Amino acid sequence: MGNAEALSPPTWLITGTSSGLGRLLTERLLERGDRVAATLRTPARLDDLAEMYGERLWRARLDVRDPLDVRSVVGQAFEDLDRIDVAVSNAGIGVYGAAEELSDDQIDQVISTNLTGSIHFARAVVPHLRAQGGGRLLQLSSMGGAVAFPGFSLYHASKWGIEGFIEALAQEIRPFGIEVTLVEPGVVETPFYASAPSTPVIDAYADNPEIVRGDIPPEEMPGDAEKVVRAMIELGEEEDPPARLLLGVDAYTHVTAAWRERLRAAEVTSDRSLGAVRDDWVAPDRA
Template sequence: MSKTWFITGTSAGLGRLLTERLLARGDRVAATVRRLDALDDLAATYGDRLWVAKLDVTDTAAVRTVTDRAFADLGRIDVIVSNAGYGVLGAAEEACDEQIRHVIDTNLVGSISLIRAAIPHLRNQRGGRVLQISSEGGQIAYPGFSLYHAAKWGIEGFVEAMAKELQPFGITLTLVEPGPTATHFKAGVVRPSRMAVYDGTPADDVRRSIDSGAFAVTGDAGKVVDRMIEMIDAGATPLRLTLGASAFDGIHAALRQRLAALEAQKDIAYSVERDR
């Protein structure tokens, strides 16, 4: 049975690829873009199965308006995909206040706004799915990507809590956590002005690794999209969907390290309990 999807950030990358594959198999897609002509080729091929709206997710009022209009025009929407986002590469000190606010407004506040806008509609139709595109960077952290991680770790906490809040209404949420994947992500990365004091530091090492191509990007974007679609088709509802060897291995190692550090502090943690 065909489904109807609402996807943000469909001009390129995973959002574009997901839109293409869903349309090709007969689903309907409500796609948001920042340039209305970005999907003209798909509109010419798929006609009214593609609904397109211009949206900058940093505009909270517009997020609600566009979401309301999509449900009004299309009726039931089965899957919401919060995909719009980008990265900032550089030490936190190098970024200006505007860069900090914009990446948080896009990756974190924009995602929160979309999910909140969709909730009344999903509740009224007695169910639905929300896929929040996160990354391995929602559970591990690289120097030089602190602002990106701040947003991704933030949205992971939000979604985990929301999943519990919305469970009584038949609404399920999944955090999709790909590792480094061959998309156009690098082209959209914002780079603050470099500070010489960070030359040769871990943040600079990561930057140089990415620029030189030494940073391994092994994920296949097509396979990432396929696994997402297969999960929805199967009716599976994991809180997290980890995709890629790098993501699995990196998150696995980070969780083991955090658990070991926590267990080493058990006596200290228990020592602050009130005397009974």
């Protein structure tokens, strides 16, 4: 451990810290003595924590939809705090409704926050982590980044999308000592569901009870925000963190069932898959 690391407590940079998991993570880290660079759209929402924790809380206004701001705020955080050990891409939103019911603006908002916002954040953070010789990136995905439910198509598009980006990025940056984990919680009670807007219902979809419309009952919210945050803190410290971490009984059950079904379906059509190949193709000898 170098001098700077020995002197300063573990330091985290987090997006979307005004509420829910981001806020709780910020609180728990500050309580245990870490430093937090908290970014959020309305910094005053952390006034109480600023008063309690003084300089250990660094704050900046950041809307992750603005790539220039993302780069400049991330750069400022590294400059002011010298070293950041764990960056957490947490900001995210949802919207309920059948795909046909969504507005163009809702599509822009969800994609520019969850998908391109997270891409800009990762691209802003990586050069600094590389320059300091390593670090960690936690990307909030969801069980909705691996399974799909009717009525949540746009959210799934954003989370499946960020999973693909992160999976490739992780392989590119591992040689620099940067470890990446996709955090995949199931349903956890936070302001997320109440904040997600609904769409006007099109008659043709009105009678389909499968379509998620936003009224998720408490018995379908098995996740514990405290335990999810604790798992994220452990991921920030773990020697050899996993590439993905499902969190919650619903996440584990739905995603493992969906993977089994995808594998089964791929095997059922394997003849057609393996047959779609050039007649003169010879497999390269990689030995």
